[in-house]
Amino acid sequence: MKIFGDTNSGNCLKVKWVCDRLALPYRWIDIDTIKGETRTPEFLKLNGAGQVPTVEFDDGRTLAQSNAIIRYLARGSALIPSDAYAAAKMDEWMFWEQYSHEPYIAVCRFQMVYLKKPASELDPEKVKRGYAALARMEQHLSASRCLAGEAFSLADVSLLAYTRVAHEGGFDLTGYPSARRWIGESERALGLPAAK
Amino acid sequence: MKIFGDTNSGNCLKVKWVCDRLALPYRWIDIDTIKGETRTPEFLKLNGAGQVPTVEFDDGRTLAQSNAIIRYLARGSALIPSDAYAAAKMDEWMFWEQYSHEPYIAVCRFQMVYLKKPASELDPEKVKRGYAALARMEQHLSASRCLAGEAFSLADVSLLAYTRVAHEGGFDLTGYPSARRWIGESERALGLPAAK
Numbered sequence: 001m002k003i004f005g006d007t008n009s010g011n012c013l014k015v016k017w018v019c020d021r022l023a024l025p026y027r028w029i030d031i032d033t034i035k036g037e038t039r040t041p042e043f044l045k046l047n048g049a050g051q052v053p054t055v056e057f058d059d060g061r062t063l064a065q066s067n068a069i070i071r072y073l074a075r076g077s078a079l080i081p082s083d084a085y086a087a088a089k090m091d092e093w094m095f096w097e098q099y100s101h102e103p104y105i106a107v108c109r110f111q112m113v114y115l116k117k118p119a120s121e122l123d124p125e126k127v128k129r130g131y132a133a134l135a136r137m138e139q140h141l142s143a144s145r146c147l148a149g150e151a152f153s154l155a156d157v158s159l160l161a162y163t164r165v166a167h168e169g170g171f172d173l174t175g176y177p178s179a180r181r182w183i184g185e186s187e188r189a190l191g192l193p194a195a196k
Numbered sequence: 197m198k199i200f201g202d203t204n205s206g207n208c209l210k211v212k213w214v215c216d217r218l219a220l221p222y223r224w225i226d227i228d229t230i231k232g233e234t235r236t237p238e239f240l241k242l243n244g245a246g247q248v249p250t251v252e253f254d255d256g257r258t259l260a261q262s263n264a265i266i267r268y269l270a271r272g273s274a275l276i277p278s279d280a281y282a283a284a285k286m287d288e289w290m291f292w293e294q295y296s297h298e299p300y301i302a303v304c305r306f307q308m309v310y311l312k313k314p315a316s317e318l319d320p321e322k323v324k325r326g327y328a329a330l331a332r333m334e335q336h337l338s339a340s341r342c343l344a345g346e347a348f349s350l351a352d353v354s355l356l357a358y359t360r361v362a363h364e365g366g367f368d369l370t371g372y373p374s375a376r377r378w379i380g381e382s383e384r385a386l387g388l389p390a391a392k
């Protein structure tokens with residue numbers, strides 16, 4: 001299996017982390033999104049949406065969307081709860097991540113880290129919604145060890161990707177002790193060093 | 197089961213359509229999002245994210261996020277492909293819907309229909325991205341009967357919700373014949389009248 005990804009993208013790292021955790025063999029193909037490498041005719045044949053991560057299996061079939069990819073790769077593993085309702089709560093967090101967390105926290109980080117925009121020039125509405133997402137996680141994680149119950153799941157993988165680097169997008173996690181506790185535990189579950 | 201929903205919201209209708217198609221009994225509780233009914237203390241107890249649709253099962257457990265809800269309700273039915281890769285392609289379209297389609301097409305429609313904004317005052321970037329989403333669907337549906345292969349699935353339910361009313365957001369589907377063919381077939385699969 002080939003993973004077409006950009007190591008600066010949390011969405012791409014989700015796929016790498018799941019493969020590493022489950023010892024699935026893969027070849028990582030670096031794609032530089034800033035240089036437009038997702039918009040070449042060759043890449044668009046792999047994924048018409050022009051987005052990374054995209055995986056290509058050995059038989060030539062492809063799959064895109066980070067959360068769909070990790071859900072497929074982790075099928076049958078302990079990263080997906082065997083109880084149907086618990087798996088549905090995992091899905092709830094993963095859809096929420098793409099709709100209510102990533103568009104604010106990852107986008108602010110992208111603008112600061114890659115477009116070199118100062119924090120003071122970020123869209124205040126995006127900042128506000130990013131903090132609302134963090135507040136919701138904090139509230140939940142103050143009463144629950146992981147996002148979809150007590151066991152580490154793909155919901156934690158998915159939300160870890162950009163929450164652990166939220167400070168790079170100007171977000172201050174000082175007032176979010178449960179989220180910080182969960183970031184550390186999730187990093188250890190995946191064998192990752194603490195994000196700087 | 198209670199469905200807390202707003203009948204003006206495509207995301208909420210997805211849940212209704214799946215229940216109707218699978219003959220799952222439910223009670224529909226009308227929630228007016230415009231009037232702030234998702235922000236009351238009672239509603240926030242059901243869903244801390246303050247969003248509809250939210251379902252409450254008879255045992256008091258709750259579930260949110262339209263695509264997570266329909267994935268749970270339709271488990272074991274023909275609306276989810278039994279082949280794991282086909283199911284993953286369904287998931288790919290459903291995550292893409294929430295990230296690359298709904299934020300543009302549904303949001304433009306919301307602004308025109310509910311906030312009474314004229315089409316000329318829509319954010320041009322949102323309009324452009326909405327058309328990009330329609331173009332991607334058109335390309336795919338020109339070669340495939342449904343989104344996740346040849347069989348009608350939750351991917352079609354999910355993307356039908358706002359594509360069938362895209363014209364209410366100012367989108368002209370004249371140049372998208374395959375998408376229009378698919379809208380008609382998907383409406384018939386769900387027993388819906390054609391959207392006006």
